[in-house]
Amino acid sequence: MTIRLTNTKTRRKEVFEPINSDRVQIYVCGPTVYDRAHIGNARPVVVFDTLFRLMRHVYGADSVVYARNFTDVDDKINARAAETGRPIRDITDETIRWYHEDMDALGALRPTHEPRATEYIGAMITMIEGLIESGHAYAAAGHVLFRVRSYQAYGALSGRSVDDMIAGARVEVAPYKEDPMDFVLWKPSDEGVPGWDSPWGYGRPGWHIECSAMSYELLGESFDIHGGGLDLQFPHHENEIAQSCCAHPHGSFARVWMHNEMLQVEGKKMSKSLGNFFTVRDLLDQGYPGEVIRMVYLGTHYGKPMDWTHEKAVQAEGTLRKWRQLVDGVPAGEPAPRVVEALSDDLNTAGAIAVLHDLAREGDAAALKASAGMLGLLEDHMGAWTEAGVDLAPWAARLASLRDAAMLSKDFAPVDAMKANLLAAGVEVRMSKAGVELMPGPGFDAAKLEALD
Structure with missing residues (x-):
């Protein structure tokens, strides 16, 4: 089966060829764990869970490694601890538990690895030391910064030059920076803020270095796919590429970059000021089944903006009820080739769902159940919501x-x-x-x- 994926870096759809056919490796940027995941945060979870399922089907479950991190050292977490008086570890542990519960409810498989940033501080310090030694980073005023202009390919992912970025971006201008675009790899920590001993003093890592260090430790200097939301393309992913490629110049870091588009609610950008900001838990508590939420997400191609609407949820619920009635008690057969082909064409989930409708009309329950499972739908453990809870x-x-x-x-x-x-x-x-x-x-x-x- 030939898989084609749109590579953000090359801006074209390409045939996917893993570096090692016996080990497909995927890294996806995960959440900063200080609060409940909102429904926009859940979109990349569903998108890359579907990719994970496809790769497992094509290459074998034991041949696919999927890593998604938890950022558990961050100023937002520090602020939440200061507001509540709670220990940081209590907040991050609780939030990770919430995240697992909510993503489980959406039918997402657990990744192979879920590294926490605080478990890889040593690896980050080692990488930073190497960048300083090679001239790509410098220490100043208790900070360590990456020299952006030392990496000539900077901006290739987002398609902008460094000078254009300076002209159009809001960047921190600090007296210790050699260049306005240089970004922080390490920063000092005051009393009461998490920190670790380092060659540059007591401090903590910048945001971008964590994913570079964790992906290297888990997947090596070259791996197949790096994913995340489009909002991370710049500066986070751009900075990841720069520091990783400079730290490991013989590697390619991520060969394929995939970004999902953003989510709206009822045609408008989600925001608390508009009253249309929802967490995944909000929707679950309002009575939307996790499988229904997942179905709505899958109805739009990951590369297009997605609009969450109540009407879509009602339609998805009705469809899933009918499909579940059809497959009730039927063992799964083999996924229909047309479904696998649709997913292999740049994760065309909407096209795959159209095939599921065809299978339902044809009454092929065994193929419907197996094919829906490729999208994380109609799985037995997800079906409790269809039970009436009352004798009709x-x-x-x-x-x-x-x-x-x-x-x-x-x-x-x-x-x-x-x-x-x-x-x-x-x-x-x-x-x-x-x-x-x-x-x-x-x-x-x-x-x-x-x-x-």
């Missing part, structure tokens, strides 16, 4: 009795009223000569149904 049989019997009475009296008003109440509670009503069948539908709410008694 008495309601079906009551509606059938009302219909029988109406056939004699010709007064169908009671039937219509009860049917309307059931629909308002999210119950699908199917009435035929054979009888009355009720099933949970999109937006099913057991509380509304019980309130009708």
